[in-house]
Amino acid sequence: MTTIDYNHRIPNNVDLADDRKLTRALESWMPSFENWWRDMGPQGFEAADVYLRTAVNTNIHRESAWGHTKLTDYRWGIFLTDPEPDRKISHGEFKGMDVWQDVPGEFRNPLRRLIVVQGDTEPASVEQQRHLGATAPSIYDMRGLFQVNVEEGRHLWAMVYLLDRFFGRDGREEAQALLERHSGDADKPRILGAFNEPTPDWLSFFMFTYFTDRDGKFQLASLAESAFDPLSRTCNFMLREEAHHMFIGTTGVERVVQRACEVMREIGSDHPDDVRASGAIDLPTIQRYLNFHYSVSLDLFGAELSSNAATYFSAGLKGRFREITIDDDHVLTDAVYPVLSPNGLIIEKDEPALQALNTALQDEYIDDCAKGVKKWNRAIHAAGIDFELVLPHRGFHREVGQFADVHVTPDGGLVDREAWEARRDDWLPSPSDRSFVESLMIPVVEPGKMAGWIAPPASGINGQPIEYEYVKLRAA
Ligand SMILES: [Fe+2]
Ligand SMILES: [Fe+2]
Numbered sequence: 001m002t003t004i005d006y007n008h009r010i011p012n013n014v015d016l017a018d019d020r021k022l023t024r025a026l027e028s029w030m031p032s033f034e035n036w037w038r039d040m041g042p043q044g045f046e047a048a049d050v051y052l053r054t055a056v057n058t059n060i061h062r063e064s065a066w067g068h069t070k071l072t073d074y075r076w077g078i079f080l081t082d083p084e085p086d087r088k089i090s091h092g093e094f095k096g097m098d099v100w101q102d103v104p105g106e107f108r109n110p111l112r113r114l115i116v117v118q119g120d121t122e123p124a125s126v127e128q129q130r131h132l133g134a135t136a137p138s139i140y141d142m143r144g145l146f147q148v149n150v151e152e153g154r155h156l157w158a159m160v161y162l163l164d165r166f167f168g169r170d171g172r173e174e175a176q177a178l179l180e181r182h183s184g185d186a187d188k189p190r191i192l193g194a195f196n197e198p199t200p201d202w203l204s205f206f207m208f209t210y211f212t213d214r215d216g217k218f219q220l221a222s223l224a225e226s227a228f229d230p231l232s233r234t235c236n237f238m239l240r241e242e243a244h245h246m247f248i249g250t251t252g253v254e255r256v257v258q259r260a261c262e263v264m265r266e267i268g269s270d271h272p273d274d275v276r277a278s279g280a281i282d283l284p285t286i287q288r289y290l291n292f293h294y295s296v297s298l299d300l301f302g303a304e305l306s307s308n309a310a311t312y313f314s315a316g317l318k319g320r321f322r323e324i325t326i327d328d329d330h331v332l333t334d335a336v337y338p339v340l341s342p343n344g345l346i347i348e349k350d351e352p353a354l355q356a357l358n359t360a361l362q363d364e365y366i367d368d369c370a371k372g373v374k375k376w377n378r379a380i381h382a383a384g385i386d387f388e389l390v391l392p393h394r395g396f397h398r399e400v401g402q403f404a405d406v407h408v409t410p411d412g413g414l415v416d417r418e419a420w421e422a423r424r425d426d427w428l429p430s431p432s433d434r435s436f437v438e439s440l441m442i443p444v445v446e447p448g449k450m451a452g453w454i455a456p457p458a459s460g461i462n463g464q465p466i467e468y469e470y471v472k473l474r475a476a
Contacts, residue, residue: 002082003057011077014161025164026078029175033076033156036179040127042071042149044134049472050146053462055079055237066462068472074150078161080233089227090323091330092316099229103166107315110308111228112167114317116174117191118219119159120181122152124195125208127183132205135441137451141202143461143470144248148209151241158234166230193399194296201437202454203256203281207293210249210372215300217242218321218365225319250372251457253290256281257376258455261383270385276436279452283380283387285437288429290389291410294369295397301362303401304339310354320357321364342406342414346395358401366394397428445473 002013009027010016016023049068054075056063087099103111126149136142156178163171181188184196194215199208220242224235263280264270272282302309312318313332320326328335335353337360340346353360369391376389392410395403407420410427424430429437440453448467450456460466 002080004055004077004079006075010157011075012079012161014078014080014165016078022165025172026161029160029164029172032176032179033153033160036123037072037126037153040123040182041130041153042126042133042146043130045146045471045473046070046072047474049474051143051461051464051468051470052147052150071146071150074153076150076154076157078157079154079237080230081236083229083233087229087232089316090225091319092227092314093331094227094316095330097227099227099232101229103228107228107317108167110312110315111231111317112163112170112174114223114312115159115162115167115231116178118223119156119163119174119178120191121195121216122155122159123178124181124183124190124192125199125212126152127190128195128197128199128208129205132199132202135202135443136445137202137441137454138444138449138456139447139470140457140460140466140468141252141454142445144252145205146471148213148245148248151245155238155241158238162231162234192300194300197296200434201441202252203286203289203437204293206249206252206256207289208249209245210253211290211293211297211369212300213242213245213249214365214368215297217246218361218368219300221321222318222323222361225323227316250375252454253286253372254376254379255455255457256453257283257286257389258379258383259453260286261380261385262455264385265383270387279440281437281440281453283385283389285429285433287389288427288433289437290373291392291396292428294391296399298362298365298394299398299400301365301401302358304341304359304362305351305355305402306358307355309357310352313354313357320360339402340395341402342395342408344414346393346408346412346414362394366391392427445471 004011004013005017008016049070051066051068052074053064053066056065089095089097089099129145129149132145133142136145160175163175181190183190184198189196194212199205217239220235220239224232224239226232260275260280260283263275263278267274267278272284275282323330332353336350337353337356338348339351339356339359340348373389373391380387393408393412395408395412396410398404407415407417409415442451444451447469456466460468
């Protein structure tokens with residue numbers, strides 16, 4: 001079992017102390033990172049002490065240390081899960097051979113690209129969330145936000161480690177560029193669309209951590225299948241942190257739903273205007289936010305039919321979700337996979353499985369997304385309210401892939417552009433929905449108290465009570 005070296009300036013379990021060249025590369029990147037965190041990270045809480053967890057070891061039964069720390073004192077580090085002895089390549093042309101401890105020359109470019117695209121999402125979400133601390137609905141939620149932020153910062157470190165350690169000068173340049181692109185920047189935007197969308201309010205934040213962090217889970221899980229072992233071990237460790245981000249999303253949305261239901265029962269009305277007048281977020285508005293975040297997150301998987309995905313798989317760079325549990329030859333040269341495509345009607349057609357890997361990953365994602373929705377619906381039904389949240393059709397509101405050029409309704413109908421645009425505000429958050437939600441974003445900083453639009457959590461974090469002082473605010 002690996003323990004983490006906390007004596008090094010950069011906590012790590014990759015023997016940095018023995019690698020002066022790599023240490024120098026990382027230490028010369030560190031000031032840029034610190035500047036970026038100061039300029040683009042959480043705004044206005046430099047002096048606050050936040051109850052955060054950090055890794056103590058990277059054992060599968062993870063242990064964490066918990067304590068109050070300033071965000072600027074958080075110790076970002078480089079943690080990989082322990083190597084799996086005799087690990088073999090699980091898929092593609094080299095299936096059954098030993099995994100690689102270094103980058104094969106012929107796969108240098110595609111591997112670097114995969115790492116850069118994943119790496120780019122990590123600081124992007126920190127940028128998207130940088131103003132949310134100021135409107136947290138509780139100290140408990142503020143802590144959750146900052147935990148996500150520091151861990152996304154650490155994920156950036158994880159990717160920069162791979163770039164610096166294995167990709168020489170190109171890698172160092174990419175590491176710099178990861179701090180130069182910014183979410184929503186007109187000239188140098190982040191690579192993927194959803195990471196350039198603003199996260200202006202806490203309903204968006206919870207939807208983002210539910211739907212977009214979950215895309216991260218599936219991307220990381222398929223990179224964890226990589227033949228390039230250091231990438232696999234890096235992603236396996238990141239996945240554990242990711243689980244907590246999705247917990248924040250699942251429970252966050254659930255609490256907003258619960259509060260809406262409580263208010264509906266109190267006032268004896270389910271009319272959205274009445275719910276809003278009582279300071280809660282009506283369920284149809286929650287549905288529209290869900291539609292938005294789900295559809296932009298589906299775009300992150302890339303085109304449903306993709307020759308890049310085929311190349312990555314065949315070369316062993318990126319596998320499928322839980323590759324070894326799938327019952328087939330793991331090479332897929334003759335296999336087919338059903339893919340939906342809009343041709344006058346939306347029809348399912350068998351396509352070459354290698355081309356359809358992004359669809360296969362999307363299918364796993366969609367099943368996983370449905371679980372939380374089911375949980376939210378249970379809360380609605382438990383309150384005796386007749387309403388059901390649903391995932392819209394996978395072709396709804398898409399900008400990437402098979403459905404990019406057509407107009408699909410949430411229940412899967414194909415309509416023309418005009419008809420679709422006429423209903424847009426029924427299906428996606430309208431400017432007035434957004435300004436209503438924004439009007440609720442009044443900070444609540446007294447420990448244990450919650451904003452009126454969200455129910456308290458079922459329990460506190462790490463066994464602490466809900467009214468624990470998760471963030472100690474101090475004047476800067
Ligand atoms: Fe992440
Ligand atoms: Fe995340």
